[in-house]
Amino acid sequence: MNAAELPAAHEAQRLQCLADLGLSGPPASAEPDAVLDGLVRCAAHLLGFPIALVSLVGAQRVWFKARYGTELADGDRDTAFSSHALQAEGLFEVPDALADPRFADSPWVTGANPEHLRLRAYAGLPLQLDGVTLGALGVADTVPRRLDAVQATLLTDLAAAVNAWFSHRREHVELLASRADLQDRAELLLSLSRETPGMLFQYRKPPGQKGSLSFISGQADQVLGALPPLQPPSLHAYLARCHPDDLQGLLRCMSAAAAAHQPWQHLFRVCLPDSAAPGWRSAHASPSRLADGTLLWHGFIADVDEHVEIETLRRDKLAAERASAEKSAFLSRASHELRTPLNAVLGFSQLLLMDDEPLSARQRERLEWVQGSARRLHELVDGLLDLDRAEHRRGSAPHGPAGGALTLLYIEDEPLNTLLVQEALRDRPEWRVLHAADGLGGLALARSERPEVVLADINLPGISGLDVVHALRADATLARTLCIALSADATPAQIDRAMAAGFDDYWTKPTDVLELAGRLADALARHGGR
Structure with missing residues (x-):
């Protein structure tokens, strides 16, 4: 019987x-x-044998992992x-290969092998792993012999050690694969973080520890701002960059969010070493809790x-428009209040000059x-009104695309x-983007800003989001707002x-950012414009 005739029910599993x-x-x-x-x-x-082998049996060849x-x-x-x-279910023994028809002609027995054994x-x-036979631990001799009971037991113990x-x-291979996967993920995260226009961070807070x-991303x-060469990145080191007037507000926001286990968002100024003026930063972070109670904050600072x-310019523009409207209203009232008595003065002076009763030269003068x-x-009154009309004409001239910007409220x-x-x-510039991190906040912002x-x-x-759109449709002032769902489901x-x-x-995620503006414009056009 040759090896090709051995049962092969588990051969594919064994080779895999x-x-x-x-x-x-x-x-x-x-x-x-x-x-x-x-x-x-x-x-x-x-066992007193001259040859011992750990043999692994492949599809066509047998090779020796140890010999x-x-x-x-x-x-x-x-x-x-x-x-x-x-x-074999247990010990496989060939006492005399020359007397065994399975091996009498084998090159291992006849000497037709490179070492002439x-x-x-x-x-x-x-040798088995989880019931799958991979090979054998064997001993061989050039003279006929059998194992005694003690030798068989010793070989069994050694085979168990090889199985271990x-x-x-397998654990080592799986560990290497896991390590390689972690390395690939780390490299991917590093590559993505380098391309992200902001700072990604993770803050870890174990129970009872600092x-x-x-x-932190690149x-x-x-x-x-860069920290000194020997200073390791830390929350304290970065908080030191916060503007003194904004620091307490930022700390209160973070503390309240941690106590409520809710996301936080804050706008604050930073004083960087190489910048003459403070800069504005926006921070967002969301919490998650591990099984051991550790609190993880995953956040982004931009x-x-x-x-x-841009927001400051927009507010200044609105303030200027309100001031201009108030001035126009004042001049309108002033014109009315001044023109009414002026009309009487001019009219009656003309009547007096046209009166039949003679006036003395002194009176006429x-x-x-x-x-x-x-x-x-x-x-003078006409001049003031002409100036206001000229300013109104200049103020009503186009101010660029921002003057007619559409408002997009993104609730995410x-x-x-x-x-x-x-x-x-x-x-x-044709879009002004507002953001809310929850449904109730989004409703409040929609009612105050009236987005398109x-x-x-x-x-x-x-x-x-279903509750949000239901509430918008129930509001008469917002019922016709274009509402688009953006979900991964x-x-x-x-x-x-x-x-x-x-x-x-x-719309379903992921979103093609290159097509977003076009899709919004198309949707708005189908909806009927503004």
Whole structure:
């Protein structure tokens, strides 16, 4: 019977197990293993055999992971003793190979092998990992012989040690794979963080211990300034960069969020070493708790100087428009109050000059003085009104795209998703982006700002996006607002629920930031414009 006729029900599983362990065949270069080399040496000396082998049986060949008493590395599977040991439930023994028709013609017995070995006796035990047979631990001699009971027991114990080596080998391989996966993830995170226009961070706070920054992205130096060479990154070091007037407010915000286990968001100024003026920063962070009670904060800090400047200009523009409107109202009232008596003065002075009753030269001169002064006062009033009209014409001229900006309210509790939308529309002056991190906050902002478009996640803290759109449709002043759902749930049932709740459209994540502005414009056009 040759090895090709052995039962093969588990052959694919057995070969896959060898492959997973990295033991499908001999390595390109020698890989000595101190444990297995020691075990085969012990097997030879304890049992008194000149040759001991840890044989692994592949699809076509048998190779020796550890060997003692021979330099042969492998051999043909069909003629190897160990390939026959695969089917044995216990000890597989060949007392005299020349008298055994299975091996009498084997090159291992006849000497037709590179070392001209002429083996006469073999004893081996199958090696297994979780019930899968991978090979055999065997001893061989050039003279016929059998194992006694003590020798069989010793070989069994040594085989168990080799089986344990296989278990450790699998753990090692899995550990290497896990380490490689972690390394790949770390490199991916580092690459993404370098491309993110802001500082990503993770803050770890174990129970009863001080917290620490366990991760900061490579943009930290640009956002919060480089720390001295010997100073390690820490929360205290970065808080020292906060403007003194804003520090207490930031600390109160963080403390309240930690106590309530809720996300926090804050706008504050920083004083950087190389900057003459303070800069504005926006910070967002969300908490999560580990099984051991450790609190993790994952957050993002962005440079918002440009956004603050634009918002300041917008507020200044609104203030100037309000002041201009108030001035126009004052001049309107002043014109009315001044023109009414001026009309009487001019009219009655003219009547007096036209009266049939003669006036003395002195009286006529004085009336002409009154009439002339009234005309000059009238010209002054007209001049003020002409100036106001000119300023109104200049003020009503176009101020660029921002003057007609559309307002987009994005309701989303994940800071990175919010950042993507903000960045996608940053260079789009026709859009003004507002953000709310929960449903109730989004409703409040919608009622105060009256946005043209509401873009909302479905799963939000507090109330859901479905509740938000239902409330908007129930508000007469907001009922016609364009409402778009933006969610990672693309199941038909969820889409049907969203459309039934009142959404005008349903978009699924991930969002193509390059197409966002165009999609919003198309949706608004279909909706009927502003």
